[in-house]
Amino acid sequence: MNHYLKYLGKRVFYMFVTLFLIASITFFLSKLLPGTPYTNQEKLSDQQIEIMNEQYGLNEPTVVQYGIYMGGLVTGDLGTSFQYDNTPVTKLLSTRIGPSLQLGFQAVVLGTFFGIILGVISAMKQNTWIDTSATFVAILGRSIPNFVFAVLLQLIFAVKLGWFPIALWNGGFESSVLPTLALAIGPLADSARFIRTEMVDVLSSDYIELARAKGLSRWIVAFKHGVRNALIPLLTILGPMAVALMTGSMVVENIYAIPGIGEQFVKSILSNDYPTIMGVTILYSAMLVLIILVVDIMYGIVDPRIRVSSEGGN
Amino acid sequence: METHDHNATINEKTKFSPDMFEKASGASTEDNEKISAPSLSFLQDSWRRLKKNKAAVISLGILLVIMVLAFSAPLISPHSPYTQYSGQTSLPPKIPGIDINGLNGTTTAGGGERFDKYAQVGAEEGTYYILGTDSLGRDLLSRILYGTRVSLIIAFAAAFFDLTFGVIYGLVSGWKGGRVDNVMQRILEILSGVPNLVVVILTLLVLEPGIQAIIIALAITGWIPMARIVRAQTLKLKNQEYILAAQTLGESSIKIALKHLISNLSGVIIIQTMFSIPSAIFFEAFLSFIGIGIPAPLASLGTLINDGYKTFQFLPHIMWYPAGVLCVLMISFNLLADGLRDAFDPKMKD
Numbered sequence: 001m002n003h004y005l006k007y008l009g010k011r012v013f014y015m016f017v018t019l020f021l022i023a024s025i026t027f028f029l030s031k032l033l034p035g036t037p038y039t040n041q042e043k044l045s046d047q048q049i050e051i052m053n054e055q056y057g058l059n060e061p062t063v064v065q066y067g068i069y070m071g072g073l074v075t076g077d078l079g080t081s082f083q084y085d086n087t088p089v090t091k092l093l094s095t096r097i098g099p100s101l102q103l104g105f106q107a108v109v110l111g112t113f114f115g116i117i118l119g120v121i122s123a124m125k126q127n128t129w130i131d132t133s134a135t136f137v138a139i140l141g142r143s144i145p146n147f148v149f150a151v152l153l154q155l156i157f158a159v160k161l162g163w164f165p166i167a168l169w170n171g172g173f174e175s176s177v178l179p180t181l182a183l184a185i186g187p188l189a190d191s192a193r194f195i196r197t198e199m200v201d202v203l204s205s206d207y208i209e210l211a212r213a214k215g216l217s218r219w220i221v222a223f224k225h226g227v228r229n230a231l232i233p234l235l236t237i238l239g240p241m242a243v244a245l246m247t248g249s250m251v252v253e254n255i256y257a258i259p260g261i262g263e264q265f266v267k268s269i270l271s272n273d274y275p276t277i278m279g280v281t282i283l284y285s286a287m288l289v290l291i292i293l294v295v296d297i298m299y300g301i302v303d304p305r306i307r308v309s310s311e312g313g314n
Numbered sequence: 315m316e317t318h319d320h321n322a323t324i325n326e327k328t329k330f331s332p333d334m335f336e337k338a339s340g341a342s343t344e345d346n347e348k349i350s351a352p353s354l355s356f357l358q359d360s361w362r363r364l365k366k367n368k369a370a371v372i373s374l375g376i377l378l379v380i381m382v383l384a385f386s387a388p389l390i391s392p393h394s395p396y397t398q399y400s401g402q403t404s405l406p407p408k409i410p411g412i413d414i415n416g417l418n419g420t421t422t423a424g425g426g427e428r429f430d431k432y433a434q435v436g437a438e439e440g441t442y443y444i445l446g447t448d449s450l451g452r453d454l455l456s457r458i459l460y461g462t463r464v465s466l467i468i469a470f471a472a473a474f475f476d477l478t479f480g481v482i483y484g485l486v487s488g489w490k491g492g493r494v495d496n497v498m499q500r501i502l503e504i505l506s507g508v509p510n511l512v513v514v515i516l517t518l519l520v521l522e523p524g525i526q527a528i529i530i531a532l533a534i535t536g537w538i539p540m541a542r543i544v545r546a547q548t549l550k551l552k553n554q555e556y557i558l559a560a561q562t563l564g565e566s567s568i569k570i571a572l573k574h575l576i577s578n579l580s581g582v583i584i585i586q587t588m589f590s591i592p593s594a595i596f597f598e599a600f601l602s603f604i605g606i607g608i609p610a611p612l613a614s615l616g617t618l619i620n621d622g623y624k625t626f627q628f629l630p631h632i633m634w635y636p637a638g639v640l641c642v643l644m645i646s647f648n649l650l651a652d653g654l655r656d657a658f659d660p661k662m663k664d
Contacts, residue, residue: 014500018507029516139652143644145596147603148637151623159627247511251603255623266604269515277519281512289507 004300011296015289022285023278027069030274031062078279082272089279093261099169100253100260104245106180111187112234116227118188119195123203124222134192141189147251150182154255167257179256186244190237198230232303239292246284360581363657370653373646380643384462393453395460396611407446407454407631448618448632449625458636461613462643465595468528468614472594473587475533480540481583485571487541488548495545502538510535514597515606523609528601532594540586547579581658588651592644599640615640 044052053059060068072079078089115138122134157178158166164178202208203226211221249262257263261280268276354362364370383390446454487498514531521527551557552575560570576583595615601607602616603623610617615636622633 014503015507018504021504022508022512026516029520032520139645139648143592143648144641145599145603145644147600148619148641151626151633151637155626155630243509243511246509247600250511251600254604269519270605277515281516284509284512285507288509292507 008297011293015293018289019282019286023070023073023282024066026278026281027066028062030278031065033272033274073282078282079275081268081276082274089275092264092276093279093283096259096261096264098260099258100249100262103176103179103183103252103258103260104242104249106176107183107245108187108238108241110180111184112191114184115188115191116195116231116234118192120199120222120227120230122192122196123199124218126200131196135196138189138192138196141185142193144185146182146186146248147255149185150179150252150255153178153182167255169256169258175256179252179258182252182255183245183248186248187241190241190244191234194234194237195227195230198233199226202226202229232299235295235299235302238295239288242288242291246287356580360654360657364653367653367656369649370657373649373653376642376646377650380462380639380646381466384459384466387456387459387463391453391456391459393456395452395456395613398450398452406629446631448621449629454618454632454635457613457618458615458639461615461618461636462639464525464608464612464614465598465616465640465643468525468532468598469591469594471529472532472536473591475529476536476540476590477583477587479533480537480586481544481576481579483537483541484544484546485548485575488545489552489567489571489575491549491552499545502541506538510597514601518601518606523606525608525612528598528607531601532597536590536594540583540590543582543586544579547582548575551575551578585651585655585658588647588654592647592651595640595643595647615643 050059058065069079076090078093081087081089081092118134118137122131125131154166157163165175169175199222203222208221208225211225212218216224246262249260250266251262252258253260253263254266261283264276265280267273268280387395448454448457483498487495513535517531517534518527521530557570557574560574565573598607598614599616599619602614603620605620607616608614618636619633619640622629622631622636626633
């Protein structure tokens with residue numbers, strides 16, 4: 001256990017190093033970025049610019065600005081947005097994180113649930129037409145960009161059939177159906193594919209043979225003994241899945257006009273709102289490293305073999 | 315005792331006479347050793363297996379057709395992709411000799427009766443836009459051809475950089491081992507904590523917008539999986555006998571890497587490259603769709619989809635054609651990559 005704690009400590013240390021580097025790189029990159037935060041700089045007098053620079057702390061030397069920024073980060077202060085009436089970035093993002101998290105969560109749950117079912121059926125009916133069509137669905141899901149899929153859903157279910165609002169967010173169930181579906185297609189495809197491979201492996205293992213030999217039916221064996229063991233490695237794709245969801249949310253939130261982080265990110269990129277861009281960058285990176293860490297910890301808990309090997313190896 | 319008796323009875327029963335035997339002909343030992351199947355190289359063998367995978371072969375065919383069309387865009391596109399035919403904006407598709415509603419220049423856009431849009435805008439007799447025009451009066455087919463070309467160029471260039479950098483990094487890290495490997499792996503670990511999306515977007519903001527910027531942005535992030543896979547494989551291979559033999563014979567590390575490692579890694583390298591191409595195509599389209607990709611008037615599949623999305627409720631075809639090409643490209647690349655993985659995977663060998 002002591003080894004394990006040491007390993008965890010090392011991981012947490014690397015997590016902070018990663019975040020520190022990301023924050024620093026983002027900060028210095030933002031100093032290199034072209035353009036100024038002022039919309040009509042030509043119309044401003046030198047004096048006005050000076051006052052504004054002072055207000056945003058842009059008159060200090062870069063190193064001092066860096067110190068101030070990093071100091072602020074520790075207390076959760078991400079600076080002040082250049083747009084949106086000088087709202088603090090932290091406040092701007094915290095009002096928007098709700099819808100994004102809700103959609104992301106719904107999409108992961110929905111996508112992996114149906115993905116697992118699809119994958120298990122695929123593995124049980126290996127090399128039949130059912131398997132082929134399930135695999136094809138997974139390939140479609142992986143291939144069709146989610147913004148194309150989102151627009152397709154919007155056209156069919158909102159514009160033509162009118163079942164759901166076209167682009168509206170009120171936090172209710174109806175307004176979240178289409179964006180959730182659009183985001184869920186990726187996790188669905190990934191988990192279906194993953195579970196299929198795992199299940200094919202698991203189904204040929206000795207304990208499954210034993211359960212079968214004892215007279216249990218194929219499907220009971222598959223669900224009681226197979227899926228459980230196939231699920232563990234599924235944890236490893238949670239990290240990549242989260243990244244895909246972040247990417248996806250940027251377009252999906254825009255298409256369905258959802259006031260989330262992704263939509264804010266795109267807006268900020270297009271309007272050179274550097275403090276907000278940096279804020280979202282750091283937020284996304286923090287979420288990713290945290291997810292990777294949590295996945296590793298969970299993996300160690302769920303599958304003791306991993307813990308043993310990490311003690312012995314690294 | 316009992317067994318002895320048993321053997322004795324057998325010997326008594328089986329009496330051999332010389333005429334029961336036939337002399338073997340001299341050539342027969344050679345015949346036995348002969349390999350009846352043609353001897354295949356690794357690539358030939360993989361190709362043979364790939365050919366059995368129908369989906370992969372069809373995908374390969376589709377990809378070849380799309381690539382030929384896209385790269386010969388300057389020769390075959392019916393119009394310039396940049397010329398704006400004034401007044402002839404948002405025309406529906408019109409194909410010579412075909413009189414099916416939707417493909418003959420008529421439309422019901424705006425509701426009501428079907429009418430000839432070409433006649434309405436006063437286009438000359440004999441004016442054809444096979445896929446119609448966009449909202450600025452540019453020929454959609456030509457723009458899609460050029461756009462596909464741009465998307466493919468970006469994808470191939472990004473994949474090429476992934477390949478070179480990833481393979482070198484992985485080889486060095488795996489081959490050197492020890493402290494070098496440790497440091498290089500820590501760097502990878504930190505880099506992989508950064509979401510690709512964030513790096514790509516920051517790079518794009520810093521660089522001058524354009525094709526090069528996107529290629530660089532994609533290349534900066536894309537090599538990490540390749541480096542990981544190559545390192546893992548190198549670690550496995552470097553303790554094999556033939557590598558040890560080469561080392562014992564005094565072969566230099568660089569020659570071993572080029573002659574022995576790369577050729578044995580070619581399978582995983584090809585597979586990984588095949589997966590990085592569709593991911594680059596997706597990323598480019600994604601960036602262009604949110605508006606920070608290829609600057610106007612250049613077109614890529616992503617910018618075309620973005621343009622089409624602005625009017626998709628009234629003129630869906632402007633979006634669906636490029637979106638269709640994008641989807642077909644992505645599906646074909648993924649199917650082909652899957653097929654290649656199965657073909658190169660020796661465990662699947664039949």
